[in-house]
Amino acid sequence: MAAPPDLHAYLVLHRGSRWTDVYRLSPADEVVMGRASTNQIILRSGRASRRHARVFWGHGQTPGWWVEDLASRNGVQLNGQKIDSPQTLSEGDRLEIAGFELRFTRDLANGELNSAESPVDSWQDGVTEGDLSQILESSECLDIVSRSSGDLTLKRPKRSPYDRSRAGDPIPPRAGTDRALLQMAFAMGRAESPDEAAERLLETISEQIPAAEIGLYFDVPAERGSGARLPPPRRVHQRPGHRYRRPPETLLEQAFAPNASSILARNVLGDATLATENTQGEIDVESIILVPLINTESTPHRTSGLIHVTTAADDPSLTDEELSLVVTASEIFGEAIRSLQSQANLRQDLLQTQQTVKRLRAQLTGRSAILGRSDAIREIQRQIVQVAGSGAAVLLRGESGVGKELVASAIHHASPRADQPMVCLNCAALSKDLLESELFGHEQGAFTGATMQKKGKFEAASGGTLMLDEIGEMNLDLQAKLLRVLEGHPFERVGGHESVKVDVRVIAATHRDLQAMVQAGEFRQDLFYRLHVIEIVVPPLRQRGRDIVLLAEHFVKTLSKSMGRRELVLSRAAIEKLMSYPWPGNVRELRNVIERAVVMTPHRDDERPTIDADDLLLAPTRIAGNLPSIDHDPVNSNRASISLAELERQHIVGVLKQTGGNKSQASTILGIERSTLDRKLKRYAKGD
Structure with a gap:
């Protein structure tokens, strides 16, 4: 039977900022720490004595949690002070034992514990990563191993020989795990949707951990960290006669905290902090694995989902090797999801590009x-x-x-x-x-x-x-x-x-x-x-008859739309004027004339605004398709006596004056290229 909630307490072991263990304390049993394999907590360090220290519940006149140095070689420090006699423990107290730091707490959700980093650097002296695995023999102690997934994929932890099955026999390393993960990776590489990849993930984990109930959450909204309720799992695996239950809020807060790590918890029976009740109001979970799915595309990185694995009271506890399996599988799943998302983004970009190309081609076809x-x-x-x-x-x-x-x-x-x-x-x-x-x-x-x-x-x-x-x-x-x-x-x-x-x-x-x-x-x-x-x-345009009107109406429509004006129409007089003009600048000149008319035509309140003949500015020297008569030009009646080159110069100068010095418009009216006009003007400037 679980201890009353007010007696629950934990020792949180900090090892720098890499990974931590959490030990649940029970008033019924003391927890001895040291080098000996018979201890509840084994400290694999040359600085630890065989029986170094113990933490126990005081049943005497001063009930509470106590720590005692068991005549160790290097002593025990409490909040930086070496102790010579048993001392009571209060919330947040810091123990330093053989180079390790442990925090005493009754609340695993304590933010200071989650963000704390050990000030003790000496624990690394002579201690390897393999030495950091603790073995708990006490049935009332809880072992939570929280590790970053990167460590686990680099080096798979070995199964402890002290882990036992229900029959009491040693559990050998699980055969075929690597092959199963490889097959899963290939299957996820062929997956066409996140749900298909998720189905393969649960299938692999359930095959390798037959006793497991599994819940998979992903695509969790970013606001989950602000206290919003976790949405239902996207995928669930349940054995016959068993039912999956979501993790409690205490664990969810840790899973969605910054820099969250994976958790393995054993002997969870009766602990409401770590598991939720069944329909009979009992907490019958033996062990759990909780692996956050980190979204590396976000800044900062945040938890976008998690894998929650549990075993029931009558099943063997989950192991470090199974934690490694789930973490590695989650990494493969995360890469598959990122790949699928990238493919989806590429497909979306391709679709948008195709639509853009289609639209531009339509516009280009219209122009062509x-x-x-x-x-x-x-x-x-x-x-x-x-x-x-x-x-x-x-x-x-x-x-x-x-x-x-x-x-x-x-x-x-x-x-x-x-x-x-x-x-x-x-x-x-x-x-x-x-x-x-x-x-x-x-x-x-x-x-x-x-x-x-x-x-x-x-x-x-x-x-x-x-x-x-x-x-x-x-x-x-x-x-x-x-x-x-x-x-x-x-x-x-x-x-x-x-x-x-x-x-x-x-x-x-x-x-x-x-x-x-x-x-x-x-x-x-x-x-x-x-x-x-x-x-x-x-x-030339003058040989195309009614095409002049067709082109003019097309330019009126497209230019009105591009300029944000109500669509204009050409009056009968404007059409007659366009048809009687010889268009020496051809279609280019027609477009420029219509563009000016669209810009300069007054905004009238008419139901259909009209471009009238007076709105069309045409070169006066070419109206009616004939050159102006020299004999009837009172201003230039003496032109018959000047050279053709001089006549050309005077005409160009006159058109430039008419257009206010606008060379582009002048070259259009003259029916020559802008570069040709520039060369002629340079020649005139030199006096040639």
């Missing part, structure tokens, strides 16, 4: 879609479908702003290379040396400013498509190097010696007549033939 119902656009769409599946080079010709890059993008995304990169480079925007570096890359130190190696556009587009816009502006020397790459030869980065070979489909684009440039010696004939495998001529 060539809108139009005219015969000219239908022919372009037919050609795209026809040439996309091949790897042949394509030459796109057409005026600036007609959408040559859009056609190139449509070819790429309709080709087998659609999942690979598409890279665009404007050959007119860079000087010869910079263009070579952009195309082929450079090595560190190849020229001033080359502080690191850089891969060129060919390498960036490997496996995909490279669009070379304004190919007609490329230098003749660079054309020769480009030709070799197009013929399948490797190239070297600027300043480098290592050969680089790529697989790239090239789509070239130009608004110039390359055949005329070949005849004039401005473009290599062999490169022209290499690029002119397939030619697609993109029609």
